Amino acid sequence: xxxxxxxxxxxxxxxxxxxxxxxxxxxxxxxxxxxxxxxxxxxxxxxxxxxxxxxxxxxxxxxxxxxxxxxxxxxxxxxxxxxxxxxxxxxxxxxxxxxxxxxxxxxxxxxxxxxxxxxxxxxxxxxxxxxxxxxxxxxxxxxxxxxxxxxxxxxxxxxxxxxxxxxxxxxxxxxxxxxxxxxxxxxxxxxxxxxxxxxxxxxxxxxxxxxxxxxxxxxxxxxxxxxxxxxxxxxxxxxxxxxxxxxxxxxxxxxxxxxxxxxxxxxxxxxxxxxxxxxxxxxxxxxxxxxxxxxxxxxxxxxxxxxxxxxxxxxxxxxxx
Ligand code: GDP
Numbered sequence: 001x002x003x004x005x006x007x008x009x010x011x012x013x014x015x016x017x018x019x020x021x022x023x024x025x026x027x028x029x030x031x032x033x034x035x036x037x038x039x040x041x042x043x044x045x046x047x048x049x050x051x052x053x054x055x056x057x058x059x060x061x062x063x064x065x066x067x068x069x070x071x072x073x074x075x076x077x078x079x080x081x082x083x084x085x086x087x088x089x090x091x092x093x094x095x096x097x098x099x100x101x102x103x104x105x106x107x108x109x110x111x112x113x114x115x116x117x118x119x120x121x122x123x124x125x126x127x128x129x130x131x132x133x134x135x136x137x138x139x140x141x142x143x144x145x146x147x148x149x150x151x152x153x154x155x156x157x158x159x160x161x162x163x164x165x166x167x168x169x170x171x172x173x174x175x176x177x178x179x180x181x182x183x184x185x186x187x188x189x190x191x192x193x194x195x196x197x198x199x200x201x202x203x204x205x206x207x208x209x210x211x212x213x214x215x216x217x218x219x220x221x222x223x224x225x226x227x228x229x230x231x232x233x234x235x236x237x238x239x240x241x242x243x244x245x246x247x248x249x250x251x252x253x254x255x256x257x258x259x260x261x262x263x264x265x266x267x268x269x270x271x272x273x274x275x276x277x278x279x280x281x282x283x284x285x286x287x288x289x290x291x292x293x294x295x296x297x298x299x300x301x302x303x304x305x306x307x308x309x310x311x312x313x314x315x316x317x318x319x320x321x
Pocket of ligand 1: 057058059060061062063064065066196197198199200233234235236237
């Protein structure tokens with residue numbers, strides 16, 4: 001049995017910036033606690049203020065180092081920053097790699113920063129519903145910026161885009177020919193490109209190749225194209241943070257001016273609702289599997305009393321009743 005939680009009090013303490021309360025709320029989300037709905041309801045009035053920035057790129061490109069650099073720069077501007085490090089390959093939560101590497105640094109003792117790792121593999125519904133709810137926790141807790149860091153492999157970078165207002169794609173020279181490694185999909189999802197490790201040979205080649213690729217894939221959003229900027233950084237030496245932040249600001253202004261921010265957030269909410277609804281239906285179906293209804297319908301299909309489509313419709317009818 002899950003322990004009952006004083007949700008209102010917990011949310012209150014999270015809003016005062018108490019890290020333990022924030023961590024507890026995210027754990028409730030991850031564990032799909034029975035009071036999840038109550039938690040979501042209590043958070044809702046306080047959400048909608050944080051800027052949500054996704055950061056993705058192949059392993060070793062410098063995501064952790066860049067996150068750390070951006071954290072310092074944002075803190076200098078007086079911003080409070082929450083970081084969710086999503087590790088799609090790890091089945092372990094609460095202590096996955098990416099966040100730990102940042103946690104080790106000077107940010108560990110800063111109360112204006114909250115860092116949490118989330119593992120999504122083997123998780124109920126994966127990134128689909130747990131991560132957006134964790135983002136809501138951080139948003140409601142009053143962080144000005146929520147950074148979602150994820151390794152650019154497979155589906156995860158596409159998922160991160162669905163969550164973020166602005167998506168930053170990191171590339172670096174000498175990483176299996178950088179850009180060839182980054183699939184066309186990654187080029188399309190980027191709002192801002194960062195070529196990290198600009199201190200390395202080949203950085204200018206990476207930038208040039210990237211420009212060519214961008215020209216090929218340039219997308220139009222309601223007739224107004226956003227020109228994806230390319231920012232060069234040396235995250236290991238804290239070089240380029242100001243340029244990244246100003247690119248983020250410009251993109252945010254562009255989003256607001258075009259009504260695109262609202263459109264993105266609405267699309268995100270639609271995805272969230274859908275993911276939650278699907279999970280519910282799956283749970284209910286799983287319950288039915290143990291009962292008599294499904295075997296009875298199956299029997300009717302075998303006996304040719306029903307076709308499988310009609311049987312499925314009857315089943316859905318039961319679910320939504
Ligand atoms: P992640 O796997 O994408 O999170 O990458 P990390 O942040 O862990 O960085 C991978 C390696 O690249 C580490 O050894 C970093 O010290 C190094 N690194 C990060 N940024 C730079 C940079 O700007 N220049 C150079 N030369 N190395 C960097």
